[in-house]
Amino acid sequence: MKKISRFPIPKTGKANEYRPISLCHDLYCFLNGIITTYSSAGIEKANILHVGITAFRKGKGCHSLVTVEQSFREDCLEGNYPTVQLDEDEEKFFDRVPVAILLAAMRVNGFPNQGYLEFKASAMGAKEVEIVTCKGVTYAKFICGLEQGNPDSPTVANLVIKFKHDVWDIVSEEIKKIFLRQKSLDNEKYAFNSIDKFDGRVIICKIGYCDDNSKFIRVENEEDLMLLVHHYLQMAGDLSMTTKIGRKGSKCVIQFFNISAHLTLQLAQCTSIAWSFKHDSPIKETVPFLVHLEPAELDKLKTMIHYDTLSFEEQTKWDDIIQSAPHRHLGLLGTLSGDTSALIT
Amino acid sequence: MRRTGLHGNDLVFDDTQFKSCSKFRDQKLLYDKLQKKTANTSHTTEYLIGDLEKRASGLIKQLWYAGPCQGVDGKENKLVHISDDNALEIAYIVNKFNIAIKEIMSDMSLISDLDVLDSAGQKRGRLRKGKGFRQFDNLPIPTKIRYLRTILLQNSRLIKRASQWIREFQFQQEHNLQTPQWSELIHILALLEDSKTIDKFSKLLYNMAIEEEEERIRHVQAIIHEKAHHANKSNDTSAKFNPQLEHQSNTLPGVPDDLEKEINDLLNGSNCQQFFGTRKHQLNFDTLLDCTSSWKDIISTIHSDEIDADVPNFIEDTLQKLDLASSKANHKLSQINSLQFMYRKSTHAYLLTVNKIGDFVSKVLFKDRSAPATHTEIWDASEQALRQCLNEREELIATQEFHGHWMDNSRATETCAFAKVLEVGKLGYRGIQLSPNRVVTLADVPSLIHNGNKLSLEIKEAFVRAHGIHIRNLFKPPHTDLRELFYPFYFHDKNGTMNEESRVEIFFGKRLRQYPPRPGMTGFSLQLLDVLDNVGKSFFLLSSNSFLLCDTSLKV
Numbered sequence: 001m002k003k004i005s006r007f008p009i010p011k012t013g014k015a016n017e018y019r020p021i022s023l024c025h026d027l028y029c030f031l032n033g034i035i036t037t038y039s040s041a042g043i044e045k046a047n048i049l050h051v052g053i054t055a056f057r058k059g060k061g062c063h064s065l066v067t068v069e070q071s072f073r074e075d076c077l078e079g080n081y082p083t084v085q086l087d088e089d090e091e092k093f094f095d096r097v098p099v100a101i102l103l104a105a106m107r108v109n110g111f112p113n114q115g116y117l118e119f120k121a122s123a124m125g126a127k128e129v130e131i132v133t134c135k136g137v138t139y140a141k142f143i144c145g146l147e148q149g150n151p152d153s154p155t156v157a158n159l160v161i162k163f164k165h166d167v168w169d170i171v172s173e174e175i176k177k178i179f180l181r182q183k184s185l186d187n188e189k190y191a192f193n194s195i196d197k198f199d200g201r202v203i204i205c206k207i208g209y210c211d212d213n214s215k216f217i218r219v220e221n222e223e224d225l226m227l228l229v230h231h232y233l234q235m236a237g238d239l240s241m242t243t244k245i246g247r248k249g250s251k252c253v254i255q256f257f258n259i260s261a262h263l264t265l266q267l268a269q270c271t272s273i274a275w276s277f278k279h280d281s282p283i284k285e286t287v288p289f290l291v292h293l294e295p296a297e298l299d300k301l302k303t304m305i306h307y308d309t310l311s312f313e314e315q316t317k318w319d320d321i322i323q324s325a326p327h328r329h330l331g332l333l334g335t336l337s338g339d340t341s342a343l344i345t
Numbered sequence: 346m347r348r349t350g351l352h353g354n355d356l357v358f359d360d361t362q363f364k365s366c367s368k369f370r371d372q373k374l375l376y377d378k379l380q381k382k383t384a385n386t387s388h389t390t391e392y393l394i395g396d397l398e399k400r401a402s403g404l405i406k407q408l409w410y411a412g413p414c415q416g417v418d419g420k421e422n423k424l425v426h427i428s429d430d431n432a433l434e435i436a437y438i439v440n441k442f443n444i445a446i447k448e449i450m451s452d453m454s455l456i457s458d459l460d461v462l463d464s465a466g467q468k469r470g471r472l473r474k475g476k477g478f479r480q481f482d483n484l485p486i487p488t489k490i491r492y493l494r495t496i497l498l499q500n501s502r503l504i505k506r507a508s509q510w511i512r513e514f515q516f517q518q519e520h521n522l523q524t525p526q527w528s529e530l531i532h533i534l535a536l537l538e539d540s541k542t543i544d545k546f547s548k549l550l551y552n553m554a555i556e557e558e559e560e561r562i563r564h565v566q567a568i569i570h571e572k573a574h575h576a577n578k579s580n581d582t583s584a585k586f587n588p589q590l591e592h593q594s595n596t597l598p599g600v601p602d603d604l605e606k607e608i609n610d611l612l613n614g615s616n617c618q619q620f621f622g623t624r625k626h627q628l629n630f631d632t633l634l635d636c637t638s639s640w641k642d643i644i645s646t647i648h649s650d651e652i653d654a655d656v657p658n659f660i661e662d663t664l665q666k667l668d669l670a671s672s673k674a675n676h677k678l679s680q681i682n683s684l685q686f687m688y689r690k691s692t693h694a695y696l697l698t699v700n701k702i703g704d705f706v707s708k709v710l711f712k713d714r715s716a717p718a719t720h721t722e723i724w725d726a727s728e729q730a731l732r733q734c735l736n737e738r739e740e741l742i743a744t745q746e747f748h749g750h751w752m753d754n755s756r757a758t759e760t761c762a763f764a765k766v767l768e769v770g771k772l773g774y775r776g777i778q779l780s781p782n783r784v785v786t787l788a789d790v791p792s793l794i795h796n797g798n799k800l801s802l803e804i805k806e807a808f809v810r811a812h813g814i815h816i817r818n819l820f821k822p823p824h825t826d827l828r829e830l831f832y833p834f835y836f837h838d839k840n841g842t843m844n845e846e847s848r849v850e851i852f853f854g855k856r857l858r859q860y861p862p863r864p865g866m867t868g869f870s871l872q873l874l875d876v877l878d879n880v881g882k883s884f885f886l887l888s889s890n891s892f893l894l895c896d897t898s899l900k901v
Contacts, residue, residue: 007717008748016720020748042829095751103777104764110823113776115832121766125773131748134716135737140749163819170815238811242762244755275807280755280795282808 002028002127004147020095022129022147032123032152039116040155048109049158050165052207056154065207072216076257076292082225085255086215086232088164091246091278093211094153095145097160099124101243102146105159120156154210161208163243167235168206168215175231178224222263229254233287237275240282247276249285256291261301264291268321292323393445394683397438401690404434435698438691442486445684446493449677490685497681501674508667515660720744756795762812763820781820785812 003025008018024032043049044058052068054060076083090096103121111117127142146153171179206215215232219225233254240247254272256264272287293301301322302308307315484492689708696705719740722731734740754760762785767775790805791797797805 006748008720008744010718016722016747018748020751038833039830042827042831046827046829048827092751098754098760099774100760100764100766100777103766103774104761104779104820107777107779107822108820109830110827111830112826116830118776119832121776122773125769129748129752131744132717133719133741133744135719135740138741138745140745140752142752144754145752166819167816172815235815238813238816241808241811242816244760275811280757281800282794282804282811 002123002125003130004127004142004149005130005132007132020148022149024147024150028123029149029151032150035116035119036152036155039152043109043155043159046110049162050206052205053158053161053165054207055158055210057158062209065209068207075218080258081218081220082222082259082263083216083218083257084225084229085257086217086229086236087251087253087255088213088215088236089248089251090161090211091248092145093161093245094148094157097146097157097245098144098243101160101163101245102156105163106156109159109162120152123152157210160245161210161213163239164213164236165206165208167239168232170235172231175228178219178227181224182220222259225259226263233272233274240276244277246278247274247285249274249276249287252285252287254287254289256289258294259291259297261293261297261304264293264297264301264322265304267291268318289321290323291321298322391680393441393448394680394687397441397445397684397687397691400434400438400441401687401694404438404691404694435691435695439486442684442688442691443489445680446486446489449493449680449684486688487685490681490688494678494681494685497674497678501671501678504667504671504674508664508671511660511664511667720747757797758792762789762793763817779820779822781817781822783817785809 004022006020006022008020011017011019040058049057054062054064072083072085099121102124103117106117106120107113129140129142131138131140146157205217206213208214217225217228217232219228236247236252239245252274256267267289272289273284274287275282276285277283305318307318310318693705693708696702696708719734719737720743721734721740723734723739723743724730724746725732734743759765762783763779763781765778765780767778769775785793785808787805787809790800790808794800794808
């Protein structure tokens with residue numbers, strides 16, 4: 001029953017990258033299905049997971065993320081406060097999570113040592129995997145990770161990803177001081193409030209779907225913003241090093257909104273660095289960033305860097321970093337309101 | 346009495362409501378007219394195919410370069426505008442296809458065999474309940490073409506085989522070798538249309554059979570004489586009744602037992618049924634006997650030398666006939682192939698008119714699905730670098746290493762500083778032990794990272810800093826386990842029954858009944874578990890696979 005057959009399907013346009021779909025035994029899946037119905041119901045009842053975690057949960061999905069994203073972008077347009085969106089992506093999330101972390105996630109979130117956890121631990125023991133290819137079948141041992149095809153794995157994956165959301169909730173005393181400084185933001189003007197609070201209010205400032213998670217930050221000063229970005233990046237890196245779950249550097253993007261031309265120039269000159277665990281050792285990775293500038297700030301920046309006199313290659317480099325506002329996502333809202341008003345009249 | 350509406354006014358019908366209906370009616374009339382026109386005209390198949398090619402390619406060009414059309418509100422509604430002319434053109438092409446197929450069938454003298462194909466349609470109709478059987482004329486064009494193609498292909502193959510066999514036969518006649526198999530001869534008998542040739546061949550073959558088994562034939566002769574004249578025994582001493590051989594030839598007198606078997610197998614076999622279906626008269630073994638007058642007459646002419654004298658000339662004649670037949674079949678095959686090609690073109694035009702762009706693209710730019718690929722790069726220990734695999738064996742090793750690496754833990758002795766998996770038993774891991782109070786120092790780095798000693802101080806310090814108090818707190822277990830996350834099932838000690846019988850029934854009874862057994866499934870199906878009682882289920886599950894391991898001391 002613990003035998004699994006895997007089909008490494010190659011990803012298009014990417015060399016040596018596969019999507020390993022695994023076929024499990026019928027009875028194994030059946031029993032796992034029963035157990036997941038109970039365990040996931042228990043997780044929902046106990047209210048363990050954050051509101052922002054939306055993957056494989058009842059009544060939630062990617063559609064619930066769209067409204068959050070849209071309201072966030074709308075707020076960026078309405079108020080001119082500097083804002084940041086940190087996008088994070090785990091590397092081979094399902095296949096690479098160690099068993100110790102899987103079981104630890106269950107235990108930390110209140111699962112007793114017996115029962116589900118014991119079952120999961122016994123099921124996670126070394127399994128035989130036959131890797132099916134066009135040239136024949138080879139055999140390997142499945143020691144860590146979750147099978148892509150087991151009904152139980154999404155619920156456990158949600159518990160693991162909760163570590164990341166918990167890490168973003170950590171507030172040191174320095175960060176506390178930054179939050180206390182933000183006074184003018186403490187009103188209900190915005191549809192989507194993305195300031196971190198620690199007074200017990202429920203605020204969606206982080207969303208995630210399985211291994212793709214993002215964190216929103218908004219403050220009054222640009223200095224405070226940079227401090228917070230540094231803090232959250234560091235936290236994500238620390239978690240990667242302790243749990244040994246790799247971060248995909250190329251997909252982890254920092255998106256800046258409503259910042260000045262001066263700061264963008266500074267960002268372009270320095271390199272942002274984050275830690276992550278890869279190939280049995282921690283490494284430093286440069287994090288790509290993207291700036292959404294307002295038209296006036298864009299013009300200012302172009303005059304500062306003498307954009308017209310630059311060569312074509314340098315111009316394309318700048319174009320990759322900068323995007324001019326208004327943002328494309330907000331076009332929809334404006335047209336909708338216009339249409340409805342026309343209908344009423 | 347006049348009927349009035351709700352508000353006392355007369356009901357007035359809006360003609361625009363039925364616009365689509367009237368349009369459809371007009372189009373249908375036009376189609377009927379066209380069908381009549383095309384039915385009356387008669388052309389050769391080559392002319393028809395040429396005409397079709399022109400029309401279909403012209404239509405595609407027209408649609409392809411027309412560009413997107415504009416709708417009523419100035420928005421781009423559809424890629425291609427469906428005009429009446431285009432629709433009529435397609436209808437015309439479809440009619441032409443039908444005519445071309447009929448022409449080809451009449452050339453191959455298959456037109457009278459439509460009843461055979463219709464009987465096949467009847468069978469299909471019976472199988473599909475609720476759907477009446479479809480005649481050959483009412484079948485869609487691609488299926489028609491497919492039928493014809495299979496028939497023609499089989500014919501051409503058989504003709505080839507027949508000509509080959511006859512050449513072998515010729516060679517064996519010259520060199521006095523053994524005769525080939527009987528099954529091949531039956532194919533040739535059925536292939537040749539003339540009844541005379543069938544007669545001749547059958548006689549010839551029968552002669553050869555007799556040469557091989559003279560004794561058996563004499564025995565058969567004796568039986569015939571016995572049965573016909575009732576003890577009017579002939580004086581010929583050679584034809585004596587042999588009781589040992591009687592059981593071998595009960596059904597058909599004069600035919601060897603093995604031959605009869607082979608013939609019957611051939612006639613009942615799937616290959617031959619399709620083949621005989623193409624003939625004008627559906628051939629059975631009885632009809633074959635009728636064709637060759639009767640076996641009795643053949644027996645009477647056993648010793649005649651007429652056939653032996655004509656054999657070489659006769660074989661040459663048959664070879665010529667076969668060559669002609671093969672050339673004819675090949676020509677018709679090429680025609681059918683071109684028709685199929687043209688039909689594909691016209692379907693593309695149709696898809697473009699109906700705005701099914703996805704279907705069109707999938708037909709034009711289709712992709713073959715390939716099997717999961719192997720990993721192609723392997724680690725060369727001598728050169729300390731990756732290199733391309735040289736053969737399949739190396740590729741398999743590379744895939745094993747690559748995917749095995751992803752599924753394996755990190756090579757360090759400890760996977761996580763704060764969590765440790767308890768040792769592995771027979772059934773798997775035994776649990777988890779958390780130690781959030783552990784303080785990680787630089788001395789712990791080699792055990793936590795593979796080759797940790799070789800790392801730079803900066804990385805080491807960063808690693809130690811990462812295991813700070815903030816993240817350490819994340820691994821703290823709760824003071825009390827959550828009530829909602831207790832496992833609901835557990836076994837009583839004494840009885841061996843589960844705690845909540847009703848729940849067990851819900852999940853192991855009702856759900857199992859829902860699972861249908863799969864067609865390709867080996868072993869047992871899940872429905873089998875439903876037959877067992879709860880104790881049996883739990884025993885089975887526990888004994889075989891360690892599932893539902895629960896502590897008896899736990900209580901919900």
